[in-house]
Amino acid sequence: MATTPLSEPVVLVVMGVSGSGKSTVAALLAGRLGWAFEEGDALHPQTNIDKMAAGHPLTDEDRYPWLEKVAEWVDQRLDHGENGVITCSALKRSYRSIINRRGSGVVFVFLSGTPQTISARLAERHGHFMPASMLGSQFADLEELSPGEPGIRIDVGPAPGVIAQQIMDKFGLRPSGTGREP
Ligand SMILES: Nc1ncnc2c1ncn2[C@@H]1O[C@H](COP(=O)(O)OP(=O)(O)O)[C@@H](O)[C@H]1O
Numbered sequence: 611m612a613t614t615p616l617s618e619p620v621v622l623v624v625m626g627v628s629g630s631g632k633s634t635v636a637a638l639l640a641g642r643l644g645w646a647f648e649e650g651d652a653l654h655p656q657t658n659i660d661k662m663a664a665g666h667p668l669t670d671e672d673r674y675p676w677l678e679k680v681a682e683w684v685d686q687r688l689d690h691g692e693n694g695v696i697t698c699s700a701l702k703r704s705y706r707s708i709i710n711r712r713g714s715g716v717v718f719v720f721l722s723g724t725p726q727t728i729s730a731r732l733a734e735r736h737g738h739f740m741p742a743s744m745l746g747s748q749f750a751d752l753e754e755l756s757p758g759e760p761g762i763r764i765d766v767g768p769a770p771g772v773i774a775q776q777i778m779d780k781f782g783l784r785p786s787g788t789g790r791e792p
């Protein structure tokens with residue numbers, strides 16, 4: 611895989627449908643890098659959590675206040691000259707435009723897998739508010755990264771630690787916040 615050095619500060623937005631591994635991979639990645647980490651699910655208003663828990667997909671209107679919070683977190687990192695990692699499904703291109711409203715400093719990491727693979731993982735995930743039955747609506751809303759958008763697509767097949775390392779290798783990033791290779 612060819613290395614693409616990042617211009618820092620940078621926030622990696624780990625995106626994809628529910629169950630694609632965002633929380634698992636992003637926490638590993640942030641821990642290895644020593645970068646600030648935020649769980650995008652924690653930024654949802656309670657009304658959104660309740661709606662999803664009841665099995666109803668969010669609308670654009672439901673998502674906008676949440677995306678604003680995600681964008682604020684990103685902006686704060688960049689304003690402070692800090693690197694960061696945040697999870698956010700960021701399913702539509704218009705949502706990603708909100709998150710990347712500066713037009714620089716954001717790189718999306720799209721965790722890509724088939725409905726079959728991801729639904730099997732959701733069937734094994736317990737104690738999470740998001741019902742596995744929502745996966746179809748997540749794929750229906752998903753707009754994959756287009757060529758003009760900053761980001762990479764990573765297959766969710768390998769183990770989480772391998773995926774985290776692939777992301778680091780892709781961007782020439784080294785553990786413990788030492789930044790990219792010279
Ligand atoms: N690469 C992977 N290989 C196998 N299982 C995974 C992988 N990534 C995540 N999982 C498991 O799949 C489920 C969904 O992962 P999670 O991180 O909660 O996804 P998301 O945050 O995108 O909803 C969890 O039970 C997690 O342990």
Ligand SMILES: O=C(O)[C@H](O)[C@@H](O)[C@H](O)[C@H](O)COP(=O)(O)O
Pocket residue numbers: 627628629632633651662667668673699700701740748
């Ligand atoms: O935009 C949305 O519909 C939600 O944000 C959704 O995509 C997100 O993934 C949920 O917060 C579920 O949480 P998990 O992704 O952790 O399952």
